[in-house]
Each structure stands twice: as C-alpha cells, then as structure tokens.
Amino acid sequence: MTKFSDLNLDPKVLKAIDDAGYESPTPIQEGAIPPALEGRDVLGIAQTGTGKTASFTLPMITMLGKGRARARMPRSLVLCPTRELAAQVAENFDTYTKYHKKLSKALLIGGVSFKEQDRLIDKGVDVLIATPGRLLDHVERGKLLLTGVQVMVVDEADRMLDMGFIPDIERIFGLTPFTRQTLFFSATMAPEIERITNTFLSNPARVEVARQATASENIEQVVMMFKGSRRDREGTEKRKALRKLIDAEGDACTNAIIFCNRKMDVDVVAKSLKKYGYDAAPIHGDLDQSQRTKTLDGFREGGLRFLVASDVAARGLDVPSVSHVFNFDVPGHAEDYVHRIGRTGRAGRDGKAVMICVPRDEKNFDAIEKLTQKQITRIDNPLKPADAPAPSEAKADDASPAREDKPKRTRTHSRNKPKDDAPKKEVQADAPVVAAEVEPAKAEPNTAASKQASSENNSRSRSNRGRGGGNNNVVGLGDHLPGFIAMSFEERSAN
Numbered sequence: 001m002t003k004f005s006d007l008n009l010d011p012k013v014l015k016a017i018d019d020a021g022y023e024s025p026t027p028i029q030e031g032a033i034p035p036a037l038e039g040r041d042v043l044g045i046a047q048t049g050t051g052k053t054a055s056f057t058l059p060m061i062t063m064l065g066k067g068r069a070r071a072r073m074p075r076s077l078v079l080c081p082t083r084e085l086a087a088q089v090a091e092n093f094d095t096y097t098k099y100h101k102k103l104s105k106a107l108l109i110g111g112v113s114f115k116e117q118d119r120l121i122d123k124g125v126d127v128l129i130a131t132p133g134r135l136l137d138h139v140e141r142g143k144l145l146l147t148g149v150q151v152m153v154v155d156e157a158d159r160m161l162d163m164g165f166i167p168d169i170e171r172i173f174g175l176t177p178f179t180r181q182t183l184f185f186s187a188t189m190a191p192e193i194e195r196i197t198n199t200f201l202s203n204p205a206r207v208e209v210a211r212q213a214t215a216s217e218n219i220e221q222v223v224m225m226f227k228g229s230r231r232d233r234e235g236t237e238k239r240k241a242l243r244k245l246i247d248a249e250g251d252a253c254t255n256a257i258i259f260c261n262r263k264m265d266v267d268v269v270a271k272s273l274k275k276y277g278y279d280a281a282p283i284h285g286d287l288d289q290s291q292r293t294k295t296l297d298g299f300r301e302g303g304l305r306f307l308v309a310s311d312v313a314a315r316g317l318d319v320p321s322v323s324h325v326f327n328f329d330v331p332g333h334a335e336d337y338v339h340r341i342g343r344t345g346r347a348g349r350d351g352k353a354v355m356i357c358v359p360r361d362e363k364n365f366d367a368i369e370k371l372t373q374k375q376i377t378r379i380d381n382p383l384k385p386a387d388a389p390a391p392s393e394a395k396a397d398d399a400s401p402a403r404e405d406k407p408k409r410t411r412t413h414s415r416n417k418p419k420d421d422a423p424k425k426e427v428q429a430d431a432p433v434v435a436a437e438v439e440p441a442k443a444e445p446n447t448a449a450s451k452q453a454s455s456e457n458n459s460r461s462r463s464n465r466g467r468g469g470g471n472n473n474v475v476g477l478g479d480h481l482p483g484f485i486a487m488s489f490e491e492r493s494a495n
Contacts, residue, residue, distance in 0.1 A: 026051035031207035073148035074128035111289020157186035244382035256324035280306035
C-alpha cells in the first residue's frame with residue numbers, strides 16, 4: 001500500500017500529515033500528487049469527499065517552500081465556487097503549513113470588508129484562495145496582479161459551470177502567465193469544461209477516480225412517497241409531513257441537515273420550522289457572509305439543531321456528527337443524493353437519510369436507485385386524513401405568521417365602476433324623458449291657429465307624429481322641439 005512518505009513530499013509536510021493522523025493517500029491523492037510535483041498540469045476528475053483538496057495543497061506547499069512572495073503578486077492561486085469551500089481549503093493550508101512558518105495565505109471571499117483583504121495582499125502572499133467574483137473585484141480596483149502566479153488551481157469546476165463562473169474563469173486564466181502550472185478538478189466533464197481544459201491545460205496528466213455510487217453501509221435510507229391532497233396545498237402539506245418525520249425520530253435526531261433544491265424553498269422551510277418551534281436556520285448563496293459563517297459555526301458547535309441548506313451552499317461542508325439528513329426535495333442529479341447523505345454516518349458513526357418524493361420527482365428517484373443499485377425502503381405518509389389542513393389553512397402558507405380570518409374582498413373592474421369625480425345625472429320629475437301616449441294624428445285644416453296649437457302640443461309631448469300612432473317610445477331631443485320640425489309633419493299630415 002502506498003504511503004505519503006512514498007510521494008516525495010517535503011519532510012515538514014509529511015510531519016504535518018502525520019500530526020493530522022493520516023498515513024495512506026486516497027486514490028485521487030495518489031494519482032495527482034506525483035505529476036504535480038513534477039510540474040505537469042493535472043486534470044483530476046473526482047467528486048467532493050474523495051480528498052482532492054490535499055491532492056493539490058500538499059504539492060503546492062512543497063513547491064512553494066523555496067522563494068518569497070512580492071507585494072500584490074501572489075505566487076499561487078486557488079479558485080473555489082463558494083465561500084464555504086474556499087474557507088475549508090484555507091483551513092487545510094493552515095493544517096499542512098504547520099511547520100512552514102514563512103508561507104503566508106490570504107482568503108478573498110465576498111461579504112467581507114475589502115480593507116483587511118487589501119492589507120494582506122499588500123504584504124505579499126504565497127497562497128491566494130478566492131472566489132472568482134471577489135478576485136476580479138480586487139483586480140479591477142488595481143490592488144492585485146496575477147502576473148506572478150506559478151501554480152493555479154481550479155476546484156469544483158462543475159459547480160463553477162452551474163453558478164455561471166466560466167466566463168470569469170476564462171478571464172482569470174488570461175491574466176495569469178502562460179508558463180503557469182494548472183491543476184484542474186471537476187466531478188464531471190461537461191462539454192464547456194472540456195473546452196476550457198483543452199484551451200488552458202498543456203498535456204495534462206489525467207487522473208480519474210470512479211465516482212462514488214454507493215453510500216456507507218451504516219446509513220439507513222428511507223423514502224416517503226408523498227402526494228398532496230391538492231396542488232395548491234402540496235407545499236403546506238409537505239412541510240407538515242417533514243415536521244411529522246422529524247418528530248417520529250425523537251431523541252435519536254440530535255441534529256440534521258435539510259436539503260432543498262431551491263434557495264426560495266430553503267428560506268420557506270426554515271421559516272416554517274422556526275414558526276413551529278424547531279431550532280432551524282437557512283444557509284444558501286444569497287445570504288450575507290457573516291450570517292452564513294455564524295449559522296454554520298452554530299451548527300458545528302451544537303448551538304443549532306437544524307440546518308436548512310441548498311446544494312451550492314452545502315458543497316464541501318465538513319460538519320462532523322450529523323445524525324440525520326432530510327431530503328425535502330429529490331435532487332436533480334443522482335450523484336448529488338450520494339453527496340447529500342454522505343454528510344451523515346461519517347467516521348464509522350450510524351446515520352439516517354430520509355427523503356420526500358412527490359410524483360413529479362419519481363423519474364429522478366428512479367435514477368438514484370439505479371445509481372446506488374439499491375432499493376430504498378418506503379415508509380408510510382405520517383399525515384392522516386384528519387391531519388390534512390383545512391381549506392382555510394391551506395390558503396395561507398404555514399410559514400407566514402398566524403392571523404385572524406379577514407372577509408374576502410371582491411375585485412371590481414375599473415371600466416365598469418363609475419368614477420367618483422364624475423357628476424351623476426338625476427332625472428327631474430317635471431322633465432319627461434319618455435313621451436306620453438297619444439292618439440294617431442288627425443288631419444286638420446291648414447290654418448294659422450291649428451299650426452300654433454300643434455306646435456305647442458308637440459313641444460310638450462314630443463310625440464311620434466305621422467307614423468300611425470301607437471305607443472312608440474321616442475328618445476327626446478331635449479325639452480324643446482323646434483317648431484319647423486312639427487310644421488313639416490303637420491303639412492305632410494294635412495296633405
């Protein structure tokens with residue numbers, strides 16, 4: 001069996017490894033460290049949890065043991081997709097540089113003041129660990145030069161692609177020297193990632209570790225096939241089922257990570273649990289860094305019982321002694337399921353993974369069983385018919401504060417509603433709108449008296465003359481009928 005002492009590492013590095021309790025390298029470490037020490041580019045394909053952080057930190061420390069960094073010009077660069085993963089890489093450097101007192105590092109991540117980061121860069125750092133966005137912020141401000149980078153590492157490249165960092169990665173590559181050594185790690189080789197490796201890596205040593213397809217045997221895996229009573233109530237009922245599943249575990253559930261597929265669901269689930277008295281907090285990429293660090297530290301130290309997380313935020317999290325993992329959503333990629341439940345049952349401990357599967361996720365669930373080559377145990381829905389929320393309860397999301405029922409408002413279209421400032425027309429009693437019934441007009445002598453009488457009668461009644469009489473309703477022309485109109489009808493009637 002290969003040991004670290006066989007890999008030609010610096011004696012001080014070997015001593016730090018021994019202090020950490022490691023003796024034999026993992027497959028990715030055994031394959032990547034020798035070519036990295038030879039100065040070759042390395043393309044490593046392995047998922048998180050296989051020990052690839054040490055596969056690039058150990059040779060980097062050995063190579064950087066000689067030389068000295070200059071101000072604003074780091075000697076090596078490590079790019080990570082998330083702040084948490086970058087912080088974890090920084091902790092690894094602290095562990096393995098225990099006996100390299102002269103080697104310095106700086107951590108450039110978002111959500112932290114530029115001032116402290118600028119101070120470290122001005123002193124000169126040997127190892128710069130950063131997320132792409134914050135790194136480019138410093139470059140654009142003229143505080144950082146990448147022309148002195150000797151070794152560049154891109155970690156979790158597939159997550160970089162998911163988060164839209166690929167254009168930033170290409171730009172950063174262009175800012176570094178052509179003679180640099182590049183160590184590139186990814187869990188998958190999507191076409192976009194393969195294009196980058198073909199462009200920026202020169203004859204790399206390809207190290208591929210079989211992807212983890214099975215979970216630890218000491219992790220109990222169960223799934224609840226869930227279907228809401230109605231589509232608009234599914235979210236409320238699903239969160240209620242989650243609470244029932246947590247309660248069913250009792251004291252055995254000392255702490256747990258609850259995974260959701262979307263950031264919005266992370267916030268809603270965390271708020272819902274908090275409302276019902278569960279000690280829970282969310283963690284995802286949109287939260288402020290100080291809040292994320294505080295939440296994660298609280299969970300690690302035992303002050304927080306439930307951590308509701310997204311896949312991106314949980315990538316690379318190393319939290320010991322997690323008793324349970326709840327998959328509130330079935331992950332879109334089968335490999336992510338193995339990664340999620342791997343947060344529990346670590347270091348020989350027992351663990352349990354519980355998943356909720358709705359009908360639309362059954363295809364992804366089948367892919368998980370196919371990958372793991374294991375049929376996951378089905379459990380019954382803990383919600384009884386009596387537990388189903390009433391219609392009024394389902395309408396209001398259970399994550400919102402309780403409130404008294406309010407009368408339902410009806411919406412009136414503005415086009416059918418009269419304007420308040422428009423004057424209202426009132427019908428006067430002495431102003432007839434509809435003409436009174438009159439008898440058919442009779443022929444009369446064409447005399448001046450008859451013409452005048454006829455004109456007065458028409459002005460009062462506005463009858464329909466000359467059309468055979470009857471009860472014809474006439475739309476008035478106003479209170480006054482011009483005499484010449486009545487005269488023309490009278491003349492026609494007399495003829």
